[in-house]
Amino acid sequence: MARFALGAKARDAGYRLAGFDSIGSTNSEALAAAAAGDPGGIWFAALQQTAGRGRRGREWHSPHGNLAASLLVVPDASPDTIATLGFVAGVALNAGLSAILPGGMVRIGIDGADGADGRSRIALKWPNDVLADGAKLAGILLETTKTADGRQAVIIGIGVNVVAAPEGVPYPATSLQALGVARSAEDVFEALSDAWVDAFSLWNDGQGVGAVLTRWRGAAAGIGAPVAISQDGVVRRGIFETIDSSGRLIIRDDDGARHPITAGDVHFGATASARS
Incomplete structure (x- = not known):
């Protein structure tokens, strides 16, 4: 009870x-x-x-x-x-x-x-x-x-x-x-x-x-590490830099461009490169 x-x-x-x-x-x-x-x-x-x-x-x-x-x-x-x-x-x-x-x-x-x-x-x-x-x-x-x-x-x-x-x-x-x-x-x-x-x-x-x-x-996991974000079947990969003042996840791609993410399934580390 x-x-x-x-x-x-x-x-x-x-x-x-x-x-x-x-x-x-x-x-x-x-x-x-x-x-x-x-x-x-x-x-x-x-x-x-x-x-x-x-x-x-x-x-x-x-x-x-x-x-x-x-x-x-x-x-x-x-x-x-x-x-x-x-x-x-x-x-x-x-x-x-x-x-x-x-x-x-x-x-x-x-x-x-x-x-x-x-x-x-x-x-x-x-x-x-x-x-x-x-x-x-x-x-x-x-x-x-x-x-x-x-x-x-x-x-x-x-x-x-x-x-x-x-x-x-x-x-x-x-x-x-x-x-x-x-x-x-x-x-x-x-x-x-x-x-x-x-x-x-x-x-x-x-x-x-x-x-x-x-x-x-x-207390966050993954800041500074590789990350993959899956959004409706599309995967974006990069480095998890931070979350911004609105709570969006910011990733930096291989070209150095920074992308704000508002939603998606997140995978860190080895799975960031292994998952699609």
Whole structure:
């Protein structure tokens, strides 16, 4: 039975929580709450999703014991700025994992040649994944909807592979259990809820986007390394230079030209040259 609890910072900040043992989709629950007029600041957390989804409508596998969590917020910010909440979630998730994982597992620092693909550490992968030893540990999904009074509500969905990673997916995946970490989904959620308070405060209705992106870059996988971006069957290759002030991935091609990328599937290191 699920025993989810908010962290002390989250409770003090006025966040609310609805916890479930199993649910169809925490994002769907949050969307329904927004439609019903909830003012935001509520988490929906579950040990299992039976109808979860990821980016571009892909299925998100979430067996019992993994964490599925969605947060409904109604920020006072422009639509373009609201899109950067994915980076806020990445910073919060990285910080939350840092708080509960063994020392040395989460390293902070821009990647160079060593560990450039995220291996041997936990790192943020553009635009919305968390890697551990180069494999996907967690993912983030943003969805938006309009409130009755015309404001934009945002649902930040976060899935963490706690006890098991999906099989038969086109990318390497891992779990905390596979990494030898004996922490529960409830542990991860409590740490995440507190880390979110700090990251969201830093974002400050979009006024602190620059500070959030700086923190995100500091925990990023692949900066300075070869990267391949697949967009609708077309692959662009180059060096991952940075993410810009809007959160776009900037790659430099062999001719030295820099290209901003707003969406696509990202592959680092050896896979950057091997995948098409």
